[in-house]
Amino acid sequence: MPYISHSDADRRAMLAAIGVQSVEELFADVPAHVCFPDLNLPPALSEIEARWELGSLAGANFTTADGPCFLGAGAYRHFVPAVVDAVLRRGEFYTAYTPYQPEVSQGTLQAIFEYQTMICALTGMDVSNASHYDGATATAEAVITAVNVHRMKRRKAAFSPYVHPEYRAVLRTYTQGMGLEVGDQELDNETACLVVQYPDFFGRVKDLTPLAEAAHAAGALLIVVANPIALGLLRPPSEFGADIVVGEGQGMGAGLNFGGPYLGFFATREEYVRRMAGRLVGQTVDTEGKRGFVLTLSTREQHIRREKATSNICTNQGLVALAAAVYMATLGRCGMRQVAELCYHRAHYARRRIGEIDGFSVVEDGPFFNEFVVRCPCPVSEVNEYLLAEWGIIGGYDLGRDYVDLDGHMLLCVTEMNPREEVDMLVEALEEVTA
Amino acid sequence: MKLDQEARYAENHEWARWDGKEIVCGISDHAQESLSDVVYVELPDEGDEFEKGDTFGVVESVKAASDLYMPMGGEIIATNEDLEDAPELVNQAPYGAGWMIRIAPSDPSEFDDLATARDYEARITEEEGEA
Numbered sequence: 001m002p003y004i005s006h007s008d009a010d011r012r013a014m015l016a017a018i019g020v021q022s023v024e025e026l027f028a029d030v031p032a033h034v035c036f037p038d039l040n041l042p043p044a045l046s047e048i049e050a051r052w053e054l055g056s057l058a059g060a061n062f063t064t065a066d067g068p069c070f071l072g073a074g075a076y077r078h079f080v081p082a083v084v085d086a087v088l089r090r091g092e093f094y095t096a097y098t099p100y101q102p103e104v105s106q107g108t109l110q111a112i113f114e115y116q117t118m119i120c121a122l123t124g125m126d127v128s129n130a131s132h133y134d135g136a137t138a139t140a141e142a143v144i145t146a147v148n149v150h151r152m153k154r155r156k157a158a159f160s161p162y163v164h165p166e167y168r169a170v171l172r173t174y175t176q177g178m179g180l181e182v183g184d185q186e187l188d189n190e191t192a193c194l195v196v197q198y199p200d201f202f203g204r205v206k207d208l209t210p211l212a213e214a215a216h217a218a219g220a221l222l223i224v225v226a227n228p229i230a231l232g233l234l235r236p237p238s239e240f241g242a243d244i245v246v247g248e249g250q251g252m253g254a255g256l257n258f259g260g261p262y263l264g265f266f267a268t269r270e271e272y273v274r275r276m277a278g279r280l281v282g283q284t285v286d287t288e289g290k291r292g293f294v295l296t297l298s299t300r301e302q303h304i305r306r307e308k309a310t311s312n313i314c315t316n317q318g319l320v321a322l323a324a325a326v327y328m329a330t331l332g333r334c335g336m337r338q339v340a341e342l343c344y345h346r347a348h349y350a351r352r353r354i355g356e357i358d359g360f361s362v363v364e365d366g367p368f369f370n371e372f373v374v375r376c377p378c379p380v381s382e383v384n385e386y387l388l389a390e391w392g393i394i395g396g397y398d399l400g401r402d403y404v405d406l407d408g409h410m411l412l413c414v415t416e417m418n419p420r421e422e423v424d425m426l427v428e429a430l431e432e433v434t435a
Numbered sequence: 436m437k438l439d440q441e442a443r444y445a446e447n448h449e450w451a452r453w454d455g456k457e458i459v460c461g462i463s464d465h466a467q468e469s470l471s472d473v474v475y476v477e478l479p480d481e482g483d484e485f486e487k488g489d490t491f492g493v494v495e496s497v498k499a500a501s502d503l504y505m506p507m508g509g510e511i512i513a514t515n516e517d518l519e520d521a522p523e524l525v526n527q528a529p530y531g532a533g534w535m536i537r538i539a540p541s542d543p544s545e546f547d548d549l550a551t552a553r554d555y556e557a558r559i560t561e562e563e564g565e566a
Contacts, residue, residue, distance in 0.1 A: 151480070274475065305500050308493070 003091075064256060067392035068422035070350075072371050072413025073201070074135070074164050075259070076251040078229060078339070079417055084253045084326045093322055098315070099281075102294040108318065109293035112281045115325035122231050122328070122336075123245040124238025125267035129278035130316035135248030136167045138264030139195065139225055140174035141277040141311055142244040145268070146193035146221040147180065148275045148310060154192040154220075157182045162200035163225055165402040171195075187218035193244075197225040198237060202363075202399075202411065203347075203371030205234060212241035228252055228265065228324075229415075230369045232336030233344060244268045253327030254320050263320040274300060277311030342416035343370035350414045350423045357427065359434035363409070371413045373399065373406075377434050380410045391429045393422075437464040438556055439530040443549035445506035450530065451549060454537070458546070460506055461534045462494065462525065465559050470496040473525040478514040478535060485509070487545055491536065494525065507545040509538035 006014075011023070020026060027035070045053065069077050088094060092107055099105030099112075112130045119128035132138040143157045157175075159168055161184050171182055187194060194215040199205045208224065215222040221243040229251045231237075237245045249263035250256070268276055274297065282296035300310045331339065347370035355362040359377035376383050380398035387393040400407035414423065442450040448466035451458050467473065475495040485491050486508040494501050514536050517524060525533040540546070550558065 274477075308500070308502075 003095075062388070062392070062394075064394065067388075067394060068418060068425060069394040070396050070412050070414060070418065070426060071394050072203075072415075073397035073411055074166065074248060075256055075262075076227075076229065076413065076415060077256060077417050078251045078415055080253050080255050080323075081327065081330050083330050084323050087326045088319060088323055093319065096318070098318075099295060102292065106293060109281050109295070111322050111325060112279075112316070112318070113283060113293050114329070115321045116281060118325060118328040119265050119267050121333075122228060122236070123226065123242075123265075123267045124236030125242070125245050126270040127273050127276070127280075128265065128267040129276055129280050130318075131249070131321040132246075132264030132266055132278055132313065133317060134250075134260065134262035134264045135225065135246065136164070136170035136264070137174065138246040138248075138266045139163075139167045139223070140171045141264075141266060141313070142223045142246045142268075143171055143175065143180075143182075143193055143195065144178075144311065145244060145272065145275050145277060146223065147178070149221060149272055150192045150219075154190050155180050156185060156188070156191045158185050158187055158191050158194040158215075158220070159183060160194070160196045160200070162202060162204075163195055163197040164201050167225065187214055187220055189219060191215075191218050191220040193221040193223050195223045195225065198234070199227055199230055199369040199371070202365070202373050203368040203413075204365055205230075205367045205369055208237065208240035208242070216241065227369070229336070229340055229343065231340075232333075232338075233340035234369070243272065249320070249324045253323035261317060261320050263317050263324055265324075273297065275310055276300070278313055279316045339416050340369075343414065346370070346416070346418055346420070346423060347372065347412075347414035349420070350412065350418075350426070353423065353427045354412070354430060357430050357434070360430060370415060371411055374410050374412055376408050376410055379408060383410065383430075383433060386433065387426075387429055391425065393426060393429060436468075436556065436559060437530070438552040440552045442530065443506070443546060443551060444555035445504065445549055447502075447504050449504060449506045451506040451546060452530075453546070456539070457512055457537050458507055458509065458540050459534050460536050460538065461529055462503070463555070464529050467526045467529045467533070470494065470499060470501065471526075472497050473522045476515075476518045476522050476525060476535065478518070479511050481511050481513060483511045484541075485511075486541075503535065505538075506549055507538065507540045508542060509540040511536055512539050513537040 015021065064077050096108050099108045102109060116128040116130065120126065132141055147154065157180055159182050175182065194211060196208060196211055198208060212222045222241060223244045223246065224237040224242040226237055226245055226247040228247055228249055245267045247265055249265045254263055266276065266278060279295060280297050281293055284292055284294055286292045298304055301314060303314060351362050351372045354360055354374055361375045363373040363375065380400060384395035387395040396410040396412035399409040399411055439450060439452060442452040444450050444463060448463045449460055450463050451460050473494055473496050477493040479491050485505045487505050489505050490502045491505050492503040494503055515534050517532065527533065
């Protein structure tokens with residue numbers, strides 16, 4: 001929709017139409033003493049002065065732009081091609097609202113439809129929704145979908161301990177009051193779903209077939225939390241028999257942004273589409289037989305189903321999903337594979353070299369993608385403080401925070417944004433820890 | 436407004452009809468017309484048990500999703516699987532091919548509490564007249 005401003009003449013005509021002299025008159029019911037209260041602020045700065053002041057505040061931060069970063073654990077530093085921003089910042093996308101009126105929103109709807117299509121290609125599933133807030137809430141919605149598929153008759157959600165610990169916490173928040181038992185349990189005929197991560201929280205890549213078979217034998221749905229960048233290289237979860245695939249899409253064009261906005265993708269089998277939460281864009285034809293796009297299957301949503309809706313979400317991460325769509329389209333199948341291979345090879349190189357450092361040892365546990373666990377000779381916090389202070393390096397994640405028997409274990413992540421020189425610098429720095 | 440003279444009608448426009456010892460249920464012609472094109476019917480599982488007035492399913496049209504209520508209590512013996520691929524049967528033949536569930540009623544006398552075709556027609560005509 002175009003931006004249409006109005007003039008003073010327009011305003012006068014509108015005021016006259018409702019019999020009011022000025023805009024101020026419309027606020028007459030607001031008590032005078034709260035209209036313009038004394039805020040006790042210093043005098044306003046000029047734009048130049050404001051920039052200097054904010055700039056010096058920001059300068060006190062140390063960001064991933066200032067030094068090598070080896071921190072992953074759910075939020076990853078991947079390259080954001082310039083074309084992503086170039087498309088996002090177009091006013092038509094940047095300022096667009098929800099596409100409830102398809103006749104004036106074909107651009108937005110087509111972009112979302114293409115995003116959905118690419119997520120299906122990446123995960124191997126039949127249908128994807130228009131996105132959730134982030135990977136954690138998408139996972140929670142997947143569990144709720146599984147419970148709905150079983151018509152609320154099964155109240156257990158088996159949750160692997162190797163899924164991101166914060167996702168478990170978010171799931172507990174989302175399902176409060178639903179009477180769900182969430183935990184690392186046996187699968188039985190009360191289990192609605194089994195949730196696993198791929199690669200898992202420790203970076204390991206496992207064949208999910210045995211888990212899929214066990215889940216399906218118990219009549220439960222298999223929910224796979226997947227890293228979309230890893231899917232550029234690994235077998236898609238659909239091939240293991242996943243029923244729902246969710247995950248964090250931040251690595252595809254969104255950047256780290258100090259925690260958000262992020263992107264939850266959600267893809268599932270065709271048979272579960274009516275139980276799926278979230279917005280859905282479908283392809284159709286208009287009255288002239290031309291292809292068009294619309295929001296569809298809206299009767300799942302709360303503005304129609306109310307308390308029986310599949311979820312209370314009534315939005316999607318439009319702009320971030322667009323960023324992911326631009327990223328996927330720009331890289332294509334080959335590009336996504338190339339990014340994944342760079343991450344894989346750099347991480348394997350790093351692990352080999354770190355394994356050779358006295359005092360440090362790597363935990364050998366089968367194939368991994370781009371994250372691995374390292375046993376440190378001293379507390380992880382000390383290692384990270386030293387790395388930052390002496391070398392300007394952001395170290396890995398302290399697994400002792402979430403896993404009682406993993407004190408002193410660090411989860412290191414290497415991506416295509418870490419050139420070999422940075423890995424060598426990390427090794428040199430760690431060699432001096434024991435020295 | 437079409438009516439099945441052998442059926443009786445509940446508050447929320449469901450109908451019930453004896454077929455041997457079982458009761459067949461669906462929604463009335465008036466209901467399907469108000470809903471317009473039905474796109475999906477969510478039905479219960481065989482063996483589920485409900486009381487009169489319990490929600491047994493949902494009928495979705497392009498503009499609304501309405502709960503379906505048991506006109507009588509009982510156990511679900513069968514559901515109309517044709518509705519999965521052809522939900523429009525509810526619009527085309529609400530008393531015939533568009534039937535929804537068959538139940539083994541827990542209390543057959545509940546049938547007599549339902550409105551007859553004539554009473555139902557009168558009620559709808561009055562409601563429409565006021566609207």
